[in-house]
Amino acid sequence: MARDDRHTGARTTAQLVDLVLNPRDLGYEQAAARRGPDAAPRWYDRPAVALGCLVIGFVLVVAYVHTHRGAPDAAKVHQSLVERVHAAERQDASLAASAQRLNGQLNAARGSALPTSGALQGQLARSQQIAGQTAVTGPGLKVTLAEPPAPTPTADPGRVGTVPITATNILSDRDVRSVVNELWADGAEAISVNNVRLTPTSAIRFAGQAVLIDFQPITSPYTVRAIGEPDDLATSFAASEVASRYQTLAGAQGIGFGFSESRSLSLPANAGERPSFAVPLTPTPRSTR
Known part of the structure; x- marks a missing residue:
């Protein structure tokens, strides 16, 4: 039994060494042997390679055309959104200025209607300050x-330019x-x-x-x-x-x-x-x- 174990271990070691030193599959060697060292290329090898290159080139051209055809439209949509945001910001600033102006007019009218001195005027001013109206x-x-x-972009080549969400x-x-x-x-x-x-x-x-x-x-x-x-x-x-x-x-x-x-x-x-x-x-x- 010990002799069989040693024989099995030696055979396994020999197989591992052969796998490292000769990684080619035996099927490739047998096919090459059947064809012979001077076997001529098959007639359809070159047309198949040319056809494959032609298909790949056509796919790349179509992808390029579709990508650049949609680029102007995307740029127009982006520019339109930017202009709408800027217009909304200008409108918001204008409305805020109008609100401040009307608030000042309201305070002036309220001050003229109340006595120029007294506890009521002081209480009103204090309340307006607490409420943030002045x-x-x-x-x-x-x-x-x-x-x-x-943070600097991650070094992962598969996701160049990404930043962790937590950062x-x-x-x-x-x-x-x-x-x-x-x-x-x-x-x-x-x-x-x-x-x-x-x-x-x-x-x-x-x-x-x-x-x-x-x-x-x-x-x-x-x-x-x-x-x-x-x-x-x-x-x-x-x-x-x-x-x-x-x-x-x-x-x-x-x-x-x-x-x-x-x-x-x-x-x-x-x-x-x-x-x-x-x-x-x-x-x-x-x-x-």
Whole structure:
């Protein structure tokens, strides 16, 4: 039994060595032997090769023509979409300017109708400031968050130029909200993000690659301006867990993060939206008997 095992092992080893040194299949060698060393090529070999080359060339030409025939149409569609986006942006900017102008006229008319002095005028001004309906200027703190530099394309030759999905966005709406909430807690009186004024009803959400503030898209870098006592804001924000977290992310993942005091910050007024459901209650006159 031991002799048979040794014989089987030697035969297996010989087969492996022969497979490495002579990888050609035996069927090819037998066919070549039948044809002989001086066998003439078959009559249909060259026509078959020519026909195959002709078919491949025809397929390549058809693919080239179809690709370049659709290119002008695709370029026209792309240009049309770009023009529509630019037109919508111009219209949005025009409507926002009109809203700001009408809001200023409303404030002027309201101010002229009220007494020039008194608690009512001060209460109205304070309420408008809290609601974000008036532009404000004052000292405060500026905080900046930014995505890290774009990663280099992957080295995988099968997917040249691709970028991992997880590397496209590190910052999201949660990051903007955490900074804003911390500044509110530190005593900020008014806040804007990328020149969009926040109000008590503002919503910060995430959609695709953009952060939405009251349905207005903003993109990185995110600049948060908060009006308040600069020293108190800077001291409280620097000691917060929010600042510590983003300082760690700046070192670990390369995001941009920084904050600085400013003696003069200008925040625009919010265009304002009418409530969808809440309406002022009209008092009914009491009946007298």
